[in-house]
Amino acid sequence: MPVLSKALRCGLLAAGVGALLAAAGCSTTDTFEQPAPVPEVSGGVEFDEVWDMSVGDGHDGSLLYLGPLNAGDTLYAASADGDVVAVKTDNGSLVWERELDDRIFAGVGGDAGHLYLVNRKAELIALSRDDGKELWRTALPTEVLAAPQSNGSLVVVQTTDGRVLSFDTAKGERQWQYESTNPALSLRAAAAPLVGGDVVIASFANGKLIALAADSGQPIWQYDVGEPSGRTELERLVDITGQPLVLDRALMVVGYQGKLALIDIQTGREVWSTKASSLYSPSVADGNIFLSLANGDLVSLQGSDRQELWRQDKLAWRQLTQPVVVGDHLVVGDFEGYLYAVSLKDGSLQGETEFDDEGIRVPVQPLGDGKLLVYGNGGRLAVLKLQPSE
Template identity: 25%
Template sequence: MLYYILFIVLTITFFSDCLCIAHEKKTFTQLSLLNIHNQYRLTKLWSIAIGHGIAKYYSNLHPICQDTNIFIAHRDGIIKKIDINSGKTIWKIDLSFSIEGRKLSSSPILLSGGITFANDKIYIGSELAKVYAICAKTGAVIWKTEVMGEVLSSPVISNGSVLIHTSTGVFQALNECDGSIQWTVSFDVPLFSLRNKPSPVKFLDMVLLSHDDGTLSALLLNQGKLLWQQKITTVNELKQFFYLNSITTTPIIINDVVYAQSYNDSLVALDIYSGQIIWSLKDISSIKNMVAVNFVLYLIDQNDQIIAVNAHDGAILWKQDNLLYKELTVPGIYNNYIVIGDRKGYIYLIDINDGSIFLQQKICSSEILRSIIVENKCIIQLRKNRVYGFLL
């Protein structure tokens, strides 16, 4: 009877919080277009189509660059290698077809985890628990391996292993040459979690994993042995069963310090060797994206506020709140500017020193999914079926 009453109380608490969140979301108002006097404009170099668009599906797909080439992927299984200067396609493959052109599957491949380049190969995972290794020069599929869960983040390559962290809490190391499974480590997954999985982060001979229960783990790369675990969520155990505690942003390492945050909780700095917390920053919303330059962390929270934080002590340096609720993308860094896009097709340049907006330019009418900075070029992937190259 006691357990039944406890269950009812926790359920009411959980759904009450959900209703409060839903009510708060109704009060959000999109800010009007800013009055920015642009001193220069981005120059369009090229654009190409890829696939049929991602619609409203969750996706961590994004372009990557290697030398003068860009690799881009589409959810349906299409991967292209293009020249960064001209936008011309060097090769194109469709993973739903065999080498002979035979249709392998009538359903989409559901690529989702982002591309990784290493040792003349590219690696990518899918929602169907598959990992692919592809020759970067020719586009030929070298191997395909089934893993224990959806692959929602980019693979990490280290010491001959392809490291995969799946949606089921399983961490696996695959042989880089043939895709065979070298070892597997399983972690508990809470009842509730967000559909997001940060990539593993390697450091010397260890790898850091982010878990859905707000825990950060450090493992030895060559065998998966656990070195330390640290709980970075501050939610008490009574409520923890129903609360979202996932670490949703890939941690950043600067020198010997790790920076991470669990959902709707403090940003923390931890010692990389022991996992001990050095400092924590409270009273900030959940972080969607995070980059670092010269010991300054640049954060984008769930409301699209941009925050600069001193990495040494957690002091807030500045905030930019003129872009609230615009669904900002992962930021890139170009010289002294943060480069970022939004769901209306705008690109912004934000001064890293004070957070002022230097440029606001509409480049398309579609939502910008991701952008990357390569020297003086900005490569932009849309949620629809196009990729653009711009000169900064």
């Protein structure tokens, strides 16, 4: 692990474990591990394009996470320069397009009638899902990186300084605010809150997972996914940057330099936990758990006892996205814009394609029937389909 100089005084932000962003006047020492070269893939499956299009300038070279919103037959996507589009899922035909006079920092979130974005000025913006018309906007205390989340009656945002705020979806009036303590150093990434009818689940840079009452913002329970330890601020990083995975009446959560845990969603009681370090949400299929570790290794764990079944280390330090299950494969993207298909059974690399030379930061989204939605950093939005290689 590298050491960040002047971490406390300058408040440097580590952009995952593969890259660093430094505040003006600050510096870093050492470097992270060099990423593994793009591996050779023997074949098995290939990524066939169903359709693709360009959405503005994508992430515009900024460290943003502007994931598209899948609403069934319609997809919604936004770019950093304010281009918002609604397109048909099956063929990519344009339903509507709106060019906002805003630099977008977070989104897209949504509910039955609204889309939600946060701009660079820290304003929460609500648009109509029907035509993209602006319905309201309201000021936030500071910047937001994770997409706003809504249950239809309230929309919740989480700021980078550890605050969770709830707003009425009709007019954007603030309902409540919860404040958490933020460490001196944190990763420049954040998990979107989970918003249910009665409870909001928020993940924080201090390693805590907290359940809040949806109507009041009052804490219900708290669970420590990670506890800071070590002498340097970098060693003490315990951010939770992947949204917890809902499994019936339980939550599966993993943190950086923390643990992978299954907890009861009503009480916060731990069912089991095991040491782990990851920046990404876990995935589950066929009774097994799949993780992309902080160093880029992909691992499969047996769900019953968390014993390791296989490990794929050929993608080490390539800043992988969250591993997503698509049919019989895990699909991940990397910082150079490659997509990989990995066998769920044994972890072998079975497919590879270069998608966006500016990289892929947001996870792919499965659409069923072997199809997946991909949004590259450069603005390429596409639906691909995994097919057996000829």
